[in-house]
Each structure stands twice: as C-alpha cells, then as structure tokens.
Amino acid sequence: MATLNVLVLASLLYVVLLFAVAFAADRAALHGRGAWLRSPWIYTLSLSIYCTAWTFYGAVGFAARSGLEFLTIYLGPTLIMIGWWWTLRKLVRIGRSQRITSIADLISSRYGKSNLLAVLVTILAVIGTTPYIALQLQSVTLSFAAFAEADPNASLGDASSTALWVALGLTLFTILFGTRNLDANERHHGVVMAIALEAVVKLFALLAVGIFVVWGIAGGVSETFARIDASEIARWDVPGSRWVGLTLLSAAAFLCLPRMFQVMVVENEDEGHLRTASWAFPAYLMLMSLFVVPIAAIGLDIMPAGANPDLFVLTLPLQEGREGLAILSFLGGFSSATSMVIVAAIALSTMLSNHVVMPVWLRMTGGTGIVVSGDVRQVALLTRRLSIAGVVLLGYVYLRLSSGGAALAAIGLVSFAGVAQLLPAMLGGLFWRGATRIGALTGLLVGFAIWLYTLFLPSFGPSVILSQALLEAGPFGISWLRPRALFGVDGMDPLVHAVMWSMLLNTFSFIAVSILSFPKPLERLQGAQFVNVFQHSATTGTWSGGLAQSEDLLLMSQRILGAAEAQSLFSKAASRQGLSGYLPEPSPDFLQELERELSGSVGGATAHAMISQIVGGATVSVQDLMAVxxxxxxxxxxxxxxxxxxxxxxxxxxxxxxxxxxxxxxxxxxxxxxxxxxxxxxxxxxxxxxxxxxxxxxxxxxxxxxxxxxxxxxxxxxxxxxxxxxxxxxxxxENGQVVLNTQTGSLSDLLQRSVRAAQGEEGQLEIKYGQIDQNIVLTTDLDRLAQVFINLITNARKYCDAKEPVLTISTQRQNGQLIIDFVDNGSGIPADMHAVIFEKFSRISHARVGGAGLGLAICAEIMTRLGGSVGIVPAQGGSAFRVILPPATVSQATSPAA
Amino acid sequence: MTKRVLLIEDEPNIIEAVSFILSRDGYDVKTHSNGHDAIEAVLARAPDLIILDVMLPGRSGFDILRDIRANEQTADLPVLMLTARGQDTDRDMAERYGASQYMTKPFSNADVLATVRDLMTP
The missing domain is CATH 1.10.287.130 (Signal transduction histidine kinase, dimerisation/phosphotransfer (DHp) domain)
Structure with a gap:
C-alpha cells in the first residue's frame, strides 16, 4: 500500500532532482558549456508551462463536465503557434533588440517608456495571476488529499496547512533559482532546464495514465470508444459562442500571460527556436490532450458518483490499486503546478521590482544609493525575493478566501480573461504606429475594470466581496449594471459575457483614444521601432570591432576622459591582450569596457553613438540620436x-x-x-x-x-x-535724533528776532526788508528756523565784502510754498563753490572770520528736517540764499499781525 | 648778525604768537600769509630759516616745500613744518619732500624756539 509517507518522500526526491538539474544547468551556462541548453527542444518544452495543473488535472474535469469544450484551451495556443508564428517572431525580435524583461516592460517601452503603464500592467498581471497560483496550490493540495483518503493510516490534517507548506516550498525553490543572479537579460538557465524536465515528466505521466486507462481498464481502443460514445461527453452540445470565446481567450492568454511571455520572449535564446516550437509545441499539446476524453469517460463510468472529476487522473490508478502509476501521476501534476508557480513568480517579481519597487526606492533615496553599484544589486535581489514570496502568498490568500469552492477550470478562465486585457495594447503596439500611451492606458483601465466587476469579484462567490443583492439586482438597484448582465445583456454565459464586454470596450477605447490623442516624440519613435522591428538592425547588443580604429578611439577618449586617463585605460587593455603600447585590438570586450567608461562622462547614449560612429559596425540608430x-x-x-x-x-x-x-x-x-x-x-x-x-x-x-x-x-x-x-x-x-518743537508764530516776528540776534553790538550790516507778507503765520519749529535765519544773516555780516554791506530780506509765495530770500550786495559766491558750500567745513574764502564752517551744513540739515530746503540762487548781484518752507507749515492769519 | 626767519602762516593769532616768541629771542621775523606767492616771498626775503604751515590758502605747504627744495638758491634752507592735522601721512609727506623738522599744532613755545635754534646751528 502506497502510504502518504512514500508520496512525500517521492515528492522530496523529485524536488531534489529538480534542484540538481537546475544547479547543473546554471553551472554549465556559467562556464559556457551549455550548448545543449540552447536547443530548440528545451525552448519548446519550456513553453509547456502553459499546461499547468489545470491542464493536467483540470482538463479531464473540464471534459467530464462540458465535453469537448476543453479542447478550446489547447486550440488557442495551437492556432497562435501555427498561424501566428510571425507575431511571435516579432515579439521575440523586439524583446531581444529592446532588451525587454517582462510584458510590463514591453508595453511601457512601446508607449514611450511610460512607467505609469508599466505599473498598471504589473498590477493587472499580479491580480490576474493570483487566481492561477491559487489554482496550482489547490491542485497540489487536492492531490495530497486524494492520497490521504486512499491511505487509512494517515491523516493529512487541515488542507489549508498543506497548501501553505506547498506555497512555502515553491517560494523557496523559486527564490533559490530565480534570483541567484541578476542577469541583464533576465535569463534563468537553471529554471528553464528544470521546467523542461518537468514538461517531460508531466507528459510522460499523463500518457502513462492514459495508456493504463485505455488498455488497462477499458481493455482496448474500440472498447474505449464504445464507452465514450455511451457517455455524455460524446454529446456535441457546445454553444458556439462559448467555443469561439474560449478559443479566443486561450489564444490571448497564451500571448499575454506573464509566465508565457517570460519563457517565450525573455528566456528565448535564438529566434530560430520558434521554427521548431511552432510545430513541436502544438504536437506536445496534442499529446497532452490525447487521453483526456478517454480518462474522463471511463472515470465517469467507473468512479463512484460524486467523485471529483478534476482528480480522475490521480484517483483512477488509485482506485485500480496502481500506486506506482498514481505516484507518477501525482508527480506529473506536481510538476505542472510547480513549474507554473515558479515561472509566474519570477516574471511577476521582475515586473514588481523593475517597475514598482526600484523606481520608488530610487526616488526615496534620491539616487544617492547608486554610487556603489553593488547596492542596487542587493536591493534589486532583495526586492525580487520578497516579491516572489509576496506573489505566492497572495495566491495562497486567494485560495483561502475563495475556499477552493470553484472548479479548477473556472478559476483558470478567470485568470485568462484578466491577462487577456493586455492583448489590445500589446498587439496594437506591435502593428499600429498610431497607438498611443493614453489610448493604451484607457483601454487597459476600462477592460480591467470590467473584468474585475463582471468576473473576478463575482468569482469569489456570492456575498464574499459582492453581495448577493448586488449580483441579482445591480448596484443601487440599477439593473443594467448587474455584474452578470451588463447593459441589460442577459442570459449569456457569465464568462463569455465578461470577456465580450471587457475586450470589446477595452479595444474600442484603446483605438478611439489613440486616434484622438497625440503621441509624444519618444512614443512615436518607439512605435516605429516596434512596428518596423524587422527593418531595423538586429544587432544592437554587442560591438564588432573593426581594425585600425583604436587610434581614432583613443583620440576621442582623450578628448572626453583626458589624455592621462584615456592612455592608461588603453595601455591596460593592450597589455591584457598581450600587446605593448597604447593601442589594443578593438575587441568587443574592450569596446564595451570603453563604452562604460565613456558613459560615466558623457552619458550612455552619447557614448554608444560615439563608439558606433568610429567602429562603424553598428549604425547609429534613430534612438541613439534621440537619446543624444x-x-x-x-x-x-x-x-x-x-x-x-x-x-x-x-x-x-x-x-x-x-x-x-x-x-x-x-x-x-x-x-x-x-x-x-x-x-x-x-x-x-x-x-x-x-x-x-x-x-x-x-x-x-x-x-x-x-x-x-x-x-x-x-x-x-x-x-x-x-x-x-x-x-x-x-x-x-544728522542722526535724526532731533525732536522738533513745533510752534505757531508770525513770520515777521521771527525775522525781526533773528536780525536782532545776528547783528550783535556791531551793527555794521544794514538790513532792508523787501516784500514781506505781514499776515503769514508759520507752524513749525520756530527756534530752529530762527537758527537758520541767524546763520544766514551772520554770514552776510561776516563775509559781505561791500563797502556798505546791505542785506535784503524778502518773501514770496509760490505754489503754496513760502520762499524767503536773503540777498546781500557783496561780490557773491563763486559758481564753483555753490555745490560744496553746504558741506561741512567748506568755506568761501580761507580767511577766518570766526566761523567753523559748519553753519551752512547745519542750516541745510535743519531745513531738511523742517520739510523745506535752503539753497543758493545765482546771479542776484551778491550772495543770495533762498529758504523754502513747505505749504503745510504756512498759513495766512485772519487779521494782520501786530 | 641777526638771523632771519620767514613765517608762512595764515592764522593771525598764530602769526602773532610765533612772531612774539621769536622776536623776543632776537630773531628777525618776517611773515607771509598765503600760498600763492610764498616762493617769491622766500626768494625776496632770503631768510635763514622758514617756518611753513601746511594748510595755506592758495597753495599747499608741501607744494611750497617742494619748490624750495627744487630751487638752487633755497635748496639747503632749513624748513620747519607746522601742521594742524597731525596725521601720519602728513609726517611722511613732510619727510619725503625734505622738511628739516616737523611739528604738530598745538606746540610748546620752548620746543619751537629750541628747534629753530638747532636748525640754524651749523
């Protein structure tokens, strides 16, 4: 009796084998011995991750429930491989020439390297893949459970704990082999090799079970056909819409699934492999589907009613007591599940780390972390590992949430419909230059929203996320918004309904918005590069060095790096090549090293363009020029x-x-x-x-x-x-510290007082009064104003050189101002002195009459404080000083002053 | 023989004071009070010593000093400079232009007499 322990042991041994294969392949690739790794057969086998546990177990269940409808799942990819190989070739060519790392990278690259688009695709891919991962976990858990039921000695315990263990194991394996190194082109030789092995194992297991069922149970081909004819499967009652819809869906998913993109485009070593795969992969699919109908028919026939048809592949051998075959079958299912989870987790972690985490990290650290290149690698590796764990964990959580209620096939189709939303943006990007970023964004958002609403959220079952009432009556009772009867289209198959609306509106809005919006230059350029990829040079990766170009290269490098550094770089390279002097052979290695060095100084694009101009091997592409x-x-x-x-x-x-x-x-x-x-x-x-x-x-x-x-x-x-x-x-x-003592008084009084004070005892100066308005009343600091008057009169007395000095004082009004002139009959002040006379210590003549030369400076300061001015009026016969008072200080007395 | 001193100064009170103390000590003091024709006065009076103010109306004492030194007849005359500004630059100028002595106002009468006597002692 095959115990559960034997099963666990077999699984563990199998995993160890996978480890060994992956490890050996990685080592071989590292040492360049892996020619056999690059065989088209390995490529074809790696494509078989399309056949997951869903195909392995689920196809039989699908057939048991819906007859031949399961074939659509194989039909889609087959049609793509045979009929659309040129699309695949274009994808692969673009992937290689643009160094595409994921489907998110492809779409973002096509639409002007839009990170927003990349993030959107990544989120979509994660959400779309999560049910699929849950599906794999569920299948492994169910198959363990099937063994446990058949083994009376063992009890498996909680099914969810099994799922958790499986999830942890897969996470570990994926991290170990998916993130061992950070290759620029994201290839994982070890993983691909392990997957190829698993592809062989699952095919072998399914064929073995099929042969056992046909010849071992049914007793031959004709008996088998008889049983099939007798069963319900033979009845051709497939609705046309569903058939077409599912075929289309599987074809779309084959192109858009992140894991398919990973193996088909990213891991592709050689475009030529597609030629083999285009017939070999359909053949593989055919073999995988060969025994599905017999197993389903006979399982339905001999298994007890109520047995899960999803597990016939496993339970039939168990029922018949073929433990060895059952274990092989289990390993086949296990292979299908693990290979899918591993590749999907790698693909998603690449997207998450490249488009979500790293940009955020770089922005947060402000790019300061990039000084040491190793830092980025460490962060990237850590990010990928965490992403892998996160993705698998998300699948586990979905499994718990959906409580494994839905049948395997149903979950798988939900996923397919989700990732199929990428198809319009992707195909449009490959074949239509008019497709724009905004168009792609809109299409994706519309399609994704409809998918979420009509298919994904309802897939949890009623009342888990969407309430029963909402499902039946629509949100807020709006019936035409019912998730399963959008716009009043009722009575359709829910899946076809969701696919129709989401794809239709997705494609429509993508095209409409693309037509209405204008692409940016980079979008235009990328669009041209994608659509016309075959016209562009296929070799952008490595340099092919010509001869006699080293000297030109040195000349250029000296200009950029400086003579000393450039010469040292060149002579080192020369001595590594065993040459003496400064000129190494322009080998690809050297050219790449040089490009790196130059990039540090002039930027990557410029360096690339410069070298390509000299080496001439590769033409300067439009993109190079744009980057420059x-x-x-x-x-x-x-x-x-x-x-x-x-x-x-x-x-x-x-x-x-x-x-x-x-x-x-x-x-x-x-x-x-x-x-x-x-x-x-x-x-x-x-x-x-x-x-x-x-x-x-x-x-x-x-x-x-x-x-x-x-x-x-x-x-x-x-x-x-x-x-x-x-x-x-x-x-x-001067310091402005003076406090003005404002008083009101008659101008004539003030003048008389000043004259008395200035004249002193001597009285040689005669004072004459010209026109003086007796009614003028001043409101200002009268003492300070008197100081000015006294100073001016004193100056006249001291400096007037006339025989009989006379000073005439007169007033006049002008524009409200009051003007008081002091004019003497002396020889006056020389014109060249007018400018300096109000400065400190300036004197008209050097002769000292007792003044210190500060008087006029003080007068000027006082008048400034009073809001007026004092100046010299030229050409008046003698020295003529004019004092001006502002209107505000002057008024007219009502009655003449005494 | 009475020594002749020419005092070139524009401040009347200072002329009065310096004339008084020098006359009292037996010098023949002549005065001149502006810068314009100072050099002519020097040539006309042919003094044994000149006392020269810096800030003179018309012409700076330094300029006058330079002319004195430039003229053969007067080049060796002892010149005592008086200044009221008392700055180092003035002292440097006086030395550069060849002043025999330099005094800052206000001065003590005794110092002026002693300096005049020193300068005229061969």
Whole structure:
C-alpha cells in the first residue's frame, strides 16, 4: 500500500532532482558549456508551462463536465503557434533588440517608456495571476488529499496547512533559482532546464495514465470508444459562442500571460527556436490532450458518483490499486503546478521590482544609493525575493478566501480573461504606429475594470466581496449594471459575457483614444521601432570591432576622459591582450569596457553613438540620436541653470561692489571729516597754548600785550566752544535724533528776532526788508528756523565784502510754498563753490572770520528736517540764499499781525 | 648778525604768537600769509630759516616745500613744518619732500624756539 509517507518522500526526491538539474544547468551556462541548453527542444518544452495543473488535472474535469469544450484551451495556443508564428517572431525580435524583461516592460517601452503603464500592467498581471497560483496550490493540495483518503493510516490534517507548506516550498525553490543572479537579460538557465524536465515528466505521466486507462481498464481502443460514445461527453452540445470565446481567450492568454511571455520572449535564446516550437509545441499539446476524453469517460463510468472529476487522473490508478502509476501521476501534476508557480513568480517579481519597487526606492533615496553599484544589486535581489514570496502568498490568500469552492477550470478562465486585457495594447503596439500611451492606458483601465466587476469579484462567490443583492439586482438597484448582465445583456454565459464586454470596450477605447490623442516624440519613435522591428538592425547588443580604429578611439577618449586617463585605460587593455603600447585590438570586450567608461562622462547614449560612429559596425540608430538629443537637452538645461546662477552671482558681485564703493566713500568722508575736525580744533588750541605760555613766562611782555593776548585766549575759547556746540548740533540733526518743537508764530516776528540776534553790538550790516507778507503765520519749529535765519544773516555780516554791506530780506509765495530770500550786495559766491558750500567745513574764502564752517551744513540739515530746503540762487548781484518752507507749515492769519 | 626767519602762516593769532616768541629771542621775523606767492616771498626775503604751515590758502605747504627744495638758491634752507592735522601721512609727506623738522599744532613755545635754534646751528 502506497502510504502518504512514500508520496512525500517521492515528492522530496523529485524536488531534489529538480534542484540538481537546475544547479547543473546554471553551472554549465556559467562556464559556457551549455550548448545543449540552447536547443530548440528545451525552448519548446519550456513553453509547456502553459499546461499547468489545470491542464493536467483540470482538463479531464473540464471534459467530464462540458465535453469537448476543453479542447478550446489547447486550440488557442495551437492556432497562435501555427498561424501566428510571425507575431511571435516579432515579439521575440523586439524583446531581444529592446532588451525587454517582462510584458510590463514591453508595453511601457512601446508607449514611450511610460512607467505609469508599466505599473498598471504589473498590477493587472499580479491580480490576474493570483487566481492561477491559487489554482496550482489547490491542485497540489487536492492531490495530497486524494492520497490521504486512499491511505487509512494517515491523516493529512487541515488542507489549508498543506497548501501553505506547498506555497512555502515553491517560494523557496523559486527564490533559490530565480534570483541567484541578476542577469541583464533576465535569463534563468537553471529554471528553464528544470521546467523542461518537468514538461517531460508531466507528459510522460499523463500518457502513462492514459495508456493504463485505455488498455488497462477499458481493455482496448474500440472498447474505449464504445464507452465514450455511451457517455455524455460524446454529446456535441457546445454553444458556439462559448467555443469561439474560449478559443479566443486561450489564444490571448497564451500571448499575454506573464509566465508565457517570460519563457517565450525573455528566456528565448535564438529566434530560430520558434521554427521548431511552432510545430513541436502544438504536437506536445496534442499529446497532452490525447487521453483526456478517454480518462474522463471511463472515470465517469467507473468512479463512484460524486467523485471529483478534476482528480480522475490521480484517483483512477488509485482506485485500480496502481500506486506506482498514481505516484507518477501525482508527480506529473506536481510538476505542472510547480513549474507554473515558479515561472509566474519570477516574471511577476521582475515586473514588481523593475517597475514598482526600484523606481520608488530610487526616488526615496534620491539616487544617492547608486554610487556603489553593488547596492542596487542587493536591493534589486532583495526586492525580487520578497516579491516572489509576496506573489505566492497572495495566491495562497486567494485560495483561502475563495475556499477552493470553484472548479479548477473556472478559476483558470478567470485568470485568462484578466491577462487577456493586455492583448489590445500589446498587439496594437506591435502593428499600429498610431497607438498611443493614453489610448493604451484607457483601454487597459476600462477592460480591467470590467473584468474585475463582471468576473473576478463575482468569482469569489456570492456575498464574499459582492453581495448577493448586488449580483441579482445591480448596484443601487440599477439593473443594467448587474455584474452578470451588463447593459441589460442577459442570459449569456457569465464568462463569455465578461470577456465580450471587457475586450470589446477595452479595444474600442484603446483605438478611439489613440486616434484622438497625440503621441509624444519618444512614443512615436518607439512605435516605429516596434512596428518596423524587422527593418531595423538586429544587432544592437554587442560591438564588432573593426581594425585600425583604436587610434581614432583613443583620440576621442582623450578628448572626453583626458589624455592621462584615456592612455592608461588603453595601455591596460593592450597589455591584457598581450600587446605593448597604447593601442589594443578593438575587441568587443574592450569596446564595451570603453563604452562604460565613456558613459560615466558623457552619458550612455552619447557614448554608444560615439563608439558606433568610429567602429562603424553598428549604425547609429534613430534612438541613439534621440537619446543624444535628450542628453544634449539636459546639458543645455543644466548650462542654462548655470548661466542663471552666474547671472545671479554677477548681480550679487555688482551689489557688493556698489556697497563696497559706498563704504569706501563713507570711510573717506569720515577720514576727511576727522582731519578737518582735528584742524579746526587744533588751530584755536595752538593760539591758546602759545599765548598762555607767553603770559606765564611774562618775559618781555608789555601790559597792553598781556591784555591783548588774554583777549585772544578768551575769544579762541569761545570759538572752540561754539565749534563743539555746532558739532553736537549737526550730529543730532544728522542722526535724526532731533525732536522738533513745533510752534505757531508770525513770520515777521521771527525775522525781526533773528536780525536782532545776528547783528550783535556791531551793527555794521544794514538790513532792508523787501516784500514781506505781514499776515503769514508759520507752524513749525520756530527756534530752529530762527537758527537758520541767524546763520544766514551772520554770514552776510561776516563775509559781505561791500563797502556798505546791505542785506535784503524778502518773501514770496509760490505754489503754496513760502520762499524767503536773503540777498546781500557783496561780490557773491563763486559758481564753483555753490555745490560744496553746504558741506561741512567748506568755506568761501580761507580767511577766518570766526566761523567753523559748519553753519551752512547745519542750516541745510535743519531745513531738511523742517520739510523745506535752503539753497543758493545765482546771479542776484551778491550772495543770495533762498529758504523754502513747505505749504503745510504756512498759513495766512485772519487779521494782520501786530 | 641777526638771523632771519620767514613765517608762512595764515592764522593771525598764530602769526602773532610765533612772531612774539621769536622776536623776543632776537630773531628777525618776517611773515607771509598765503600760498600763492610764498616762493617769491622766500626768494625776496632770503631768510635763514622758514617756518611753513601746511594748510595755506592758495597753495599747499608741501607744494611750497617742494619748490624750495627744487630751487638752487633755497635748496639747503632749513624748513620747519607746522601742521594742524597731525596725521601720519602728513609726517611722511613732510619727510619725503625734505622738511628739516616737523611739528604738530598745538606746540610748546620752548620746543619751537629750541628747534629753530638747532636748525640754524651749523
């Protein structure tokens, strides 16, 4: 009796065998000994991951339930391989020339390298694949359960724990072989080899069971046919819509399934392999389906009613007591399930890490992490491993949620319909240059939403996610939105209904929006590259070095890297090749190394374009030129930023210079001022000191002299005091610390008071009054204004050089202002002095009459504070000073002042 | 023989004071109070020593000094410079242009007398 233990042991041994095969293949590939790895047969066998546990177990169940309908699942891929091989060839060619890593990469690449699109496809693929992975886990769990039932000694325990163990085992295997290395072109020799082996095992197992059933149970071919004719399967009651729909669906899925894309395009070693696969893979499918109907018919015949037809392949041998065959059959199913999960997890993890996690990580770290290239590798590897675990776990969760209720085939079809949504965007991208990113996005979103609503969410069964009421009456009671009767189309098969609406609206919106929108330049370019891939050069990957180009390369490299670095790079390469001097052979290795070096300086695209121009082996593609243009644009952008920066710098420098000039001026002014102050102070001090010493000595001093000198000392002291007062006054005025004492008073009073104060006792100056409006009343700081008047009158008294000095004071109104002129009859002030006369310590003549040279400076400051001004009016006969008061301070008294 | 001193200075009080102390000590003091024709005054008076102010109306004392030194007849005359500005640059200028001595106002009468006496001692 085959116990469960034997089964577990056999499974473990089988897994170890797979490990060994994968490991050996990886090693062989690493050491370049893997010519046999690149056989078209391996490629064809690897395609057989299309046949999952669903096909292995489910096809029989499918046949048992729906007759020949199961054939559609094989028909679709067969038609594609035979009739559409040119599409596949185009896909493979594009995949290789564009270094495509996944279906998400393909679609995003085609539509202008749109990451948004890549993320969308990735999410779609993950959601679409999840039920499929759940399906595989379920099949392995069910087959274990079938053995457990047949073995009275063993109890399997909870079925879900088995599924969990299977999920963990698959995760481990996938991580070990799917992420051992990060190959640029994402090829996994070990995994492909293991899958090829599994393909052989499952075919062999299914054929063995079939042969056993036909000859061992039924007793021969004719007996078998008799039984088939007798069974319900023979009845041809397949609805045409479902037949066509399913064939189409399986064909679409064959092209769009992430795992199929992985083995067909990404893992493809040679385009020529497709030629073999185009007939060999349909043949494989035919063999796989050969015994499905006999097994189903005989299973239905001899198995007890209620037995799960999905497990006939396993339960029939068990029923007949063929444990060996049953174990083989189990291994076949196990192979189907594991190979699917492994490849799907690898494909999805590549998408997740390349399009979702890495962009986010790079953005979060701000690209700072890329300094050490190893960092990125580590992060990428970790991301892939976690993604693999996540994807398998998601399948497990789906299994738990859907509680394994639906039949295998049903789950599989839900997945197919989901990934089929990628078809319009993919095929459109391959054959229609007008397809745009926005169109693809819209189509995908529309198709995906309808699929979710009409098929995926209802697939959990009523009341799991969508309520029973919603399924029957539609959301909010809107009947034409019922998930299974969209737009009122009722009575269709739910699957065909969902596929029809989702694909129809997907394709329609894709085409419509593409026509209405305009592609960006990169989209246009990529579109041309994809659609016309066969016109473009097939060799973009490696360089083929010509001769006598090394010198040109060195010349170019020196320009970019600098002479020393370029020469050292070249001479090292030369010595590695066993040559002396600076010129190595332009071998592909060297050229690639050089391209890397140059990329560091000028960007990848430029480096590629430069080398290809010199080596000439590969023509510069439009894409190269576009990339160069992009880089140039970036550089221009950068340099315009620099320009703006330097503009800013220049502006700052100008401002600094201006500030500095101003500071220098101020400093010079300060020095001049100090020197003047020093002079003004020292002169009276000198007199005081000299005369006080003379007085002290008393030698040869007459009384008259003594008196005279004492007077000088006194006068000089007074002068010093006045100077200090003026200085303080000026300082207060200049600092704006002065507090104005505003009063109201008559202008004529103020003038008379000023004249009295200025005249002193001497009274040599005659004052004449011209026109004076007696009614003018001033509201201002009258004391300060009087100070100005006194100063001006005093100046006239001191400096007027007329024999009979006369000062005429007159007033007038102009635009509300009050103008007061002080004009004397002297020789006036030279014109060149007008500009400086109000500055500190400037004097009209050097002759000293007792002023310190601060008077007019103070006057000017005072008038500024009062809101007016004081200035010189030229050509008035003598010195003419004009004081102007603002309108606000001037008013007219109602009655004439006394 | 009485030594002749020419005082070139524009400040009346200082002229008065310096004239007084030098006359008292037996010098023949002549004065001149502007810069315009100072060099002519020097040539006309042919003094034994010149006391020269820096800030003069018309012409700077330094310019006058340079002319004195440039003229053969007066090149060796002792010149005592007086300045009220008291800055190092003035002292440097005085030295550069060949002043025999340099004094800052205010000065002590005794110092002026001693300096004048020193400068005229062969």
């Amino acid at each position: 243009a992009d880089e140039t644009a970036q550089i221009m952008e950068y340099s315009s930023q620099l320009e703006a920066k330097s503009e800013e710098l220049a502006r700052t420098a100008r401002q600094l210079r201006a500030a500095n000039t101003k500071l220098t001026q101020i400093s010079e002014q300060k020095d001049t001022f100090l020197s003047q102050i020093s002079h003004e102070l020292r002169t009276p001090m000198t007199s005081i000191r000299a005369f006080s010493e003379i007085l002290r000595d008393g030698k040869g001093l007459s009384e008259a002299d003594g008196e005279k000198y004492s007077t000088i000392i006194h006068d000089e002291t007074v002068r010093l005091t006045r100077l200090l007062d003026d200085l303080l006054d000026l300082s207060v005025l």
